[in-house]
Amino acid sequence: MTQPFHLPDFYVPHPARLNPHVEQARAHSTEWARGFGMLEGSGVWEQSDLDSHDYALLCAYTHPDCDADALSLITDWYVWVFFFDDHFLELFKRTNDREGARTYLDGLAAFMPMDLADGFPEPSNPVEAGLKDLWLRTVPAMSAHWRARFAESTRNLLNESMWELHNIGIGRVANPLEYVEMRRKVGGAPWSAGLVEYAAAEVPARVAHARPLRVLRDAFSDAVHIRNDLFSYQREVQDEGELSNAVLVLETFLGCTTQEAADLSNDLLTSRLHQFEHTALAEVPALAAEHGLTAPELAAVLAYAKGLQDWQSGGHEWHMVSSRYMNEHARRTAAVPLPAPAPWSAGGAGAPGGPGAVTHSGPGTAALDIRSVFAPRAAELRRRSLGHVPFRQVGPVARPEVSLPFPVSFSPHLDRARAGLVAWCREMGLLEPYPGDPASGIWDEDRLRAFDFALCSAAIDPDATPEQLDVSARWLAWGTYADDYYPAAFGATRSPDAARVATERLLSMVPTDPADAPEPLIPLERSLRELWAHSVAGMAGPVREEFRATLADMLESWVWEVDNTTLNRVPDPVDYAEMRRHTFGSGLTMFLARQGQAGRGVPAEVFGDGVVRSLENAASDVGCMVNDLFSYRKEIEFEGEVHNHVLVTETFFDIEPPAAFGIVADLLEQRTREFEHIRDHQLPVLYEDRGLDAAARAAMDAYVRELEDWMAGVLHWHRETRRYDEAYASRVTAGNAAAGPAAVAGRLPDAGSAPAARLPSDVGLPTGLGSSAVRLFRPQPA
Numbered sequence: 001m002t003q004p005f006h007l008p009d010f011y012v013p014h015p016a017r018l019n020p021h022v023e024q025a026r027a028h029s030t031e032w033a034r035g036f037g038m039l040e041g042s043g044v045w046e047q048s049d050l051d052s053h054d055y056a057l058l059c060a061y062t063h064p065d066c067d068a069d070a071l072s073l074i075t076d077w078y079v080w081v082f083f084f085d086d087h088f089l090e091l092f093k094r095t096n097d098r099e100g101a102r103t104y105l106d107g108l109a110a111f112m113p114m115d116l117a118d119g120f121p122e123p124s125n126p127v128e129a130g131l132k133d134l135w136l137r138t139v140p141a142m143s144a145h146w147r148a149r150f151a152e153s154t155r156n157l158l159n160e161s162m163w164e165l166h167n168i169g170i171g172r173v174a175n176p177l178e179y180v181e182m183r184r185k186v187g188g189a190p191w192s193a194g195l196v197e198y199a200a201a202e203v204p205a206r207v208a209h210a211r212p213l214r215v216l217r218d219a220f221s222d223a224v225h226i227r228n229d230l231f232s233y234q235r236e237v238q239d240e241g242e243l244s245n246a247v248l249v250l251e252t253f254l255g256c257t258t259q260e261a262a263d264l265s266n267d268l269l270t271s272r273l274h275q276f277e278h279t280a281l282a283e284v285p286a287l288a289a290e291h292g293l294t295a296p297e298l299a300a301v302l303a304y305a306k307g308l309q310d311w312q313s314g315g316h317e318w319h320m321v322s323s324r325y326m327n328e329h330a331r332r333t334a335a336v337p338l339p340a341p342a343p344w345s346a347g348g349a350g351a352p353g354g355p356g357a358v359t360h361s362g363p364g365t366a367a368l369d370i371r372s373v374f375a376p377r378a379a380e381l382r383r384r385s386l387g388h389v390p391f392r393q394v395g396p397v398a399r400p401e402v403s404l405p406f407p408v409s410f411s412p413h414l415d416r417a418r419a420g421l422v423a424w425c426r427e428m429g430l431l432e433p434y435p436g437d438p439a440s441g442i443w444d445e446d447r448l449r450a451f452d453f454a455l456c457s458a459a460i461d462p463d464a465t466p467e468q469l470d471v472s473a474r475w476l477a478w479g480t481y482a483d484d485y486y487p488a489a490f491g492a493t494r495s496p497d498a499a500r501v502a503t504e505r506l507l508s509m510v511p512t513d514p515a516d517a518p519e520p521l522i523p524l525e526r527s528l529r530e531l532w533a534h535s536v537a538g539m540a541g542p543v544r545e546e547f548r549a550t551l552a553d554m555l556e557s558w559v560w561e562v563d564n565t566t567l568n569r570v571p572d573p574v575d576y577a578e579m580r581r582h583t584f585g586s587g588l589t590m591f592l593a594r595q596g597q598a599g600r601g602v603p604a605e606v607f608g609d610g611v612v613r614s615l616e617n618a619a620s621d622v623g624c625m626v627n628d629l630f631s632y633r634k635e636i637e638f639e640g641e642v643h644n645h646v647l648v649t650e651t652f653f654d655i656e657p658p659a660a661f662g663i664v665a666d667l668l669e670q671r672t673r674e675f676e677h678i679r680d681h682q683l684p685v686l687y688e689d690r691g692l693d694a695a696a697r698a699a700m701d702a703y704v705r706e707l708e709d710w711m712a713g714v715l716h717w718h719r720e721t722r723r724y725d726e727a728y729a730s731r732v733t734a735g736n737a738a739a740g741p742a743a744v745a746g747r748l749p750d751a752g753s754a755p756a757a758r759l760p761s762d763v764g765l766p767t768g769l770g771s772s773a774v775r776l777f778r779p780q781p782a
Helices: 022-035 047-053 055-062 068-093 098-111 126-141 144-159 161-170 176-187 189-199 211-239 246-254 258-291 295-321 376-386 414-428 445-451 453-460 466-491 496-508 523-536 541-567 573-583 586-594 610-630 632-638 645-653 657-690 694-720 726-739 771-775
Strands: none
Touching (some): 022 055, 055 295, 068 098, 098 126, 098 144, 144 176, 144 189, 176 189, 176 211, 176 246, 176 610, 176 657, 189 211, 189 295, 211 258, 211 295, 211 573, 258 295, 258 573, 258 645, 376 645, 414 445, 414 466, 445 466, 453 466, 466 496, 466 523, 466 541, 523 541, 541 573, 541 586, 573 610, 573 645, 586 694, 610 645, 610 657, 610 694, 632 645, 632 726, 645 657, 657 694
């Protein structure tokens, strides 16, 4: 069969290396698979299938440094997971047997007990029997924390197959953000990252969930999945009818050709690897300093990062030779066979590592594939990210029309909240400069009234009591003030370390017990301490902890923005979309909504379910994209920002503002449709699966309406507030510039002479799904 597209030139900067124990693992895995009934007679595989797929070669490439026993065990895990994938395909995907699939998947969770003394049920099929054996052989060497994380990723890998099955059943192709979010669970790369810990080093529990480790895992996962999608498009999409494929997702969303979608998928893969490198080199050292990691702890984190890097290169090499994938004419890396393993030795001290960790210093361990590093497309992506001109003149912006299928309504207590908010901000000292704090003079009463946060609160929570509306308006005002404060105090002065110190101070103002907060030093701290104490009064301890964690995510995301501003770095599109939910404060306002009448009586675990998280993420993204569409000129021209969905889209695709606006508007529409799809099709199934009673279902339905109010209210506020009025924003910026050097330290000397963005008169704004790509794929100069 002719390949549907030419494979692109992949970014693989580190050549693959081959573990010398590959033959031992190959023989062992064959015996293991046959012993558990996965070959002849299984109805899924024959010996020839296992031979041609060659999972031992995959593991030998992706884990080049582990010893023979560890390699054999890891290979068995991969045989098991690929057998599960094909077993599930034959039994449930091809037959669209949703009920049978749910029963099958529910039964597998019992084969991963946290305590082996709890025992196992009797296996009834090869997948269950294989999982029991693997769990028994693996978890004794790992901590309880690792067991919980690995069990969760395994459950995600198994359970989210239902999402794939459902989309196949209704012929639905995901939108790009939904795809990335769900593919991490379905694709299994986070699961693979857990086995990297087994082979290389278990990361310290106290930082396992910190942003740098999470981003390393997620960027690794996305790159693994996109690479797999490129190689497997022919088999999955054309033969199996699979819909969860990056190439198909972009092809459908952008309305472009398969080849163009493949090239763009490869660009996204490269961008995710650039993100991985940036995180490893810039964010991991900061994490080590912030948490005071010991030398063994830091060595474990670095060994883990190196293990993920090895997996990328090895996984690419395996895709090049496996019969499971289309791989004609693709360029291989310079794979290097390793010498026989030797014990780690560094001055006589044993290095930290997983149960099978062995380190080599032979050929290829420090090599770079110069062809990949300096490949034109990869180099161009890096140049775009770091080559943005701040304060670029963009001129008046014609935004695409945004509409939402949710009605907007208002609290009758709006006027009361408006007056109360002005009085509170004045009392907290947020409306005038504070001695010794140059960045504090960013607001005055005129600006506060023009921004009208009480209107936003009245629209996003129309059923709020007067007290609840006051609290909501204060949080919106405080969060926006702080969001303006960080760029003025730390972004303009290029001071990320100062931003970290300030963030720690702010977090000290929100202890679980408000009485433990220290004395505030500036109005920003004082207002947060007062608002926190008022908000959590009467709130149970676990709920306070959840609230504080949500607030911490928002505060720490502003430090991430300062880091990018310091480097003049336009973020990677996936990292930006995920961090934007925190920088916008979506989680904070959604949390406050859950604490009202909506959501009461619902078990806490329901709010942690992936379906509810997906619903909230879709709603959050709608609000974030609305904000970025309305604030584009204010942020890009007047404030020199690098954080905006439209700018990120411009930079990644190398397109002009009209096309970027169209793509963001299309994505906003698709996220809205996804919200409705989850509400109408996935939530009812969740209710059944969780056994929710009528009262809990009604409470969840009320929470969904709260999210709809939130989206409608956010859009209405952006249409009415003067904060994003271009003439008003221009005057505010000029006023800030006159206030002092801190507000303008980041301006380039020639910012006023930066060329205006081209807005050709012959190109109108796209309006339909995929039409935003109309100018995306323009001919390149010869």
